[in-house]
Amino acid sequence: MPLNRGKEEDKEPLLELFVKAGSDGESVGKRPFSQRLFMILWLKGVVLSASTVDLKRKPADLQNSAPGTHPPFITFNNEVKTDVNKIEEFLEDVSCPPKYLTLSPEHPASNTAGMDIFAKFSAYIRNSRPEAKEALERGLLKTLRKLDEYLNSPHLMNLMRILWRTLSFLHVNFVDGNEMTLADGNLLPKLHIVKVVAKKYRNFDIPKGMTGIWRYLTKAYSRDEFTNTCPSGQEVEIAYSDVAKRLTK
Known part of the structure; x- marks a missing residue:
């Protein structure tokens, strides 16, 4: 390739x-x-x-x-x-400036945004005990909600830039701002897997009310840097077919 x-x-x-x-x-x-x-x-x-x-x-x-x-x-x-x-x-x-972009986030908190999601997802999807399903799902939702809040809370410097241009648009598109950084390279591939696998094997959808996450995913799916490096949904489902434990009755 x-x-x-x-x-x-x-x-x-x-x-x-x-x-x-x-x-x-x-x-x-x-x-x-x-x-x-x-x-x-x-x-x-x-x-x-x-x-x-x-x-x-x-x-x-x-x-x-x-x-x-x-x-x-x-x-x-x-x-x-x-x-x-x-x-x-x-x-x-x-691969540094001036020839190449630096991709380090401006805000240190961006490096750890959503860092617990994949671990909570893995515990949820590997679980085979029906009595544990609800608690594990709550744990996953809690970490997703925390990320959603971060994505919907403009960072100070970004907020100042946004307010300079318009008062009607107060959110950013990616974790650290309106351009992708190393933080997105770490988080987006995992978030894609969570969305695909949880739906396929647990009929779990990221709540539509989590507008920050859905805006984030929508913007990512519109970018070649993400879609052209991303495994297909079917490929992700196949990869997890043996990992996603079936809940026993």
Whole structure:
């Protein structure tokens, strides 16, 4: 899956991104960390080669260059880097202004917004005891509500900018403001999985009253940086078919 961005004359270090393939062995698979790195590189406009890796048929050359390594990972001038958090820091260092955007959030709280959602979701979706379902669902709703409140509460600097332009629009589109940052690369892939899987296997919908979350998702689904790096809903459902425990009667 080659991704060519930028101008031919702008020669850059060789950067390759490897992400897990989906059930068909070719499409992007369900790995929020994979999408996180893919989104960061896309947002920065970095020239790279992106490839999906079918773990059942891992290419021989990849076995040699990155033995025992599972995607996502990158190679930078043929040097393998595997730790997602360290890769994120590395990309901020080497793909920096003035040529590239910095994606660090302005507001520290944006880095932790929604951080508990995926853990609560995992406990909810893996549960097989009917008597525990209600309590686990309440726990998930509580974390979603906290994120919704954050998304509906403009940060001070953004509020000042918004008020300068208009008094009628007091919310922002993404976690840290009106542009995507590293915080969105971390949160959005997980939130997409929560929405798809909870509906499929628990008939649970994120409440429509959580306007901040739905605005956030709607804006994300309108952006190529998200949709073109995102596994399909069907792929996510397949990936969770064995994980989502059936509730026993």
